[in-house]
Amino acid sequence: MSLMGLGLDYARLDARWADLERLRSGNPMYDATIEEIDGRRIRVGDHWLADFASCNYLGFDLDPEIMDSIDVQVRRWGTHPGWSRLLGNSALYPQIEEELTDLLGSPDTLVFPTITHIHMSVIPILAGQGAVFIDSQAHKTIYDGCTYARGLGATVRRFRTGDHEHLGTLLREAPAGQTRLVCMDGVNSMTGNAPDLNVFARVCRENDALLYVDDAHGFGVLGERAPGQTSPYGTRGNAIVKYCGETYENIVLVGGFSKAYSSLLAFLALPTWLKNHLKVSAPPYLYSGPVPTASLATALSGMRVNARRGDAIRADLYRKSMRVLNHVRSSGVYTPNVADTPVIELPLADGRDIDVVGKMLWARGIYVTLAAYPLVPRDEVGFRVQVTAANTDAEIDELNASITDLTAAGQLRRAR
Numbered sequence: 246m247s248l249m250g251l252g253l254d255y256a257r258l259d260a261r262w263a264d265l266e267r268l269r270s271g272n273p274m275y276d277a278t279i280e281e282i283d284g285r286r287i288r289v290g291d292h293w294l295a296d297f298a299s300c301n302y303l304g305f306d307l308d309p310e311i312m313d314s315i316d317v318q319v320r321r322w323g324t325h326p327g328w329s330r331l332l333g334n335s336a337l338y339p340q341i342e343e344e345l346t347d348l349l350g351s352p353d354t355l356v357f358p359t360i361t362h363i364h365m366s367v368i369p370i371l372a373g374q375g376a377v378f379i380d381s382q383a384h385k386t387i388y389d390g391c392t393y394a395r396g397l398g399a400t401v402r403r404f405r406t407g408d409h410e411h412l413g414t415l416l417r418e419a420p421a422g423q424t425r426l427v428c429m430d431g432v433n434s435m436t437g438n439a440p441d442l443n444v445f446a447r448v449c450r451e452n453d454a455l456l457y458v459d460d461a462h463g464f465g466v467l468g469e470r471a472p473g474q475t476s477p478y479g480t481r482g483n484a485i486v487k488y489c490g491e492t493y494e495n496i497v498l499v500g501g502f503s504k505a506y507s508s509l510l511a512f513l514a515l516p517t518w519l520k521n522h523l524k525v526s527a528p529p530y531l532y533s534g535p536v537p538t539a540s541l542a543t544a545l546s547g548m549r550v551n552a553r554r555g556d557a558i559r560a561d562l563y564r565k566s567m568r569v570l571n572h573v574r575s576s577g578v579y580t581p582n583v584a585d586t587p588v589i590e591l592p593l594a595d596g597r598d599i600d601v602v603g604k605m606l607w608a609r610g611i612y613v614t615l616a617a618y619p620l621v622p623r624d625e626v627g628f629r630v631q632v633t634a635a636n637t638d639a640e641i642d643e644l645n646a647s648i649t650d651l652t653a654a655g656q657l658r659r660a661r
């Protein structure tokens with residue numbers, strides 16, 4: 246395809262995108278128009294599928310109490326007040342930050358529209374002219390924030406994922422007196438695994454580094470451990486720092502409401518002095534439009550529903566996730582997930598079959614995230630299943646039956 250007659254052919258200019266473009270244009274699992282939903286079933290054309298590609302882990306997108314919270318706030322504040330946050334905030338903002346600070350048990354919190362806004366604006370500020378150390382499997386949006394930081398004068402080095410010794414070596418090699426920022430994921434968006442945060446926090450503290458953790462997929466799912474917890478996910482869903490029994494000393498936690506809470510909003514857990522500094526230095530606070538009122542309303546009511554019903558929902562989410570994981574593991578199929586979270590990646594025996602496998606799942610009425618190259622490295626091509634509390638047991642039966650079929654057809658990588 247040419248761009249405005251310039252003859253630019255992007256697929257040819259950058260062959261990296263060719264696989265993805267083939268799937269986008271030829272596989273029904275990509276770029277679909279979803280015309281109707283019914284619980285966690287979706288309709289594309291006249292084809293109904295069970296949706297296992299949704300990040301709405303707690304099912305809050307479908308919760309009547311949360312839906313009902315929108316109208317009253319939109320009538321009070323309008324659909325989308327036009328101030329940047331520095332100019333003015335609806336009273337919903339301080340309310341959300343207060344309740345979120347209480348939930349996370351952090352010194353303070355600051356919310357922005359999305360995690361991408363946070364990474365792109367806050368990583369360069371925290372890095373300054375210093376050194377950034379990034380986990381080699383960190384989310385693309387963290388990479389983008391680090392790349393921008395490098396453009397503004399920081400140096401960026403990668404450490405092997407999960408390898409705190411490698412990180413320690415790199416930190417010790419860094420010039421003294423420089424700012425040091427370590428960036429990594431909490432619950433990984435593909436493997437579903439959580440890092441050993443205690444060990445990484447210790448290495449960072451020993452080397453005067455600030456640890457910056459993106460727990461987009463852990464917030465709402467994992468939380469502090471407590472006697473009587475309803476599942477191994479812990480209680481309250483207050484994210485990986487609390488789940489690991491850590492303090493916020495030298496840690497900035499980033500998370501979002503756009504997954505478990507089904508609302509467009511993201512946050513930093515941080516000290517108040519840093520919050521005040523970001524209010525005058527992080528571009529989205531100064532220049533970006535606000536979060537739509539409907540999302541502020543659902544984030545707030547979501548936290549209140551979480552306080553009352555969250556642990557019961559997480560117990561159900563854990564049970565449903567384990568139904569899939571137990572089936573995968575007992576079938577001898579490989580998944581990197583050892584943390585029992587609802588994010589279940591299933592690499593293919595041969596990544597070249599991704600189109601065929603996507604079409605098989607489609608025909609069986611199962612909707613998943615196809616993890617094609619370059620979204621994942623070539624040797625990890627496969628698909629990702631995400632379980633939500635709103636998926637029914639009947640849908641999980643259908644998913645497990647399709648996994649059985651793909652296993653029999655030799656399409657899934659075997660566990661060693």
Ligand SMILES: Cc1ncc(COP(=O)(O)O)c(C=O)c1O
Pocket residue numbers: 358359360361362384386430434459460461462501503510511
């Ligand atoms: C780990 C991680 N970080 C950041 C993002 C982007 O979040 P947002 O949509 O809030 O920018 C995602 C989205 O999938 C994610 O998985």
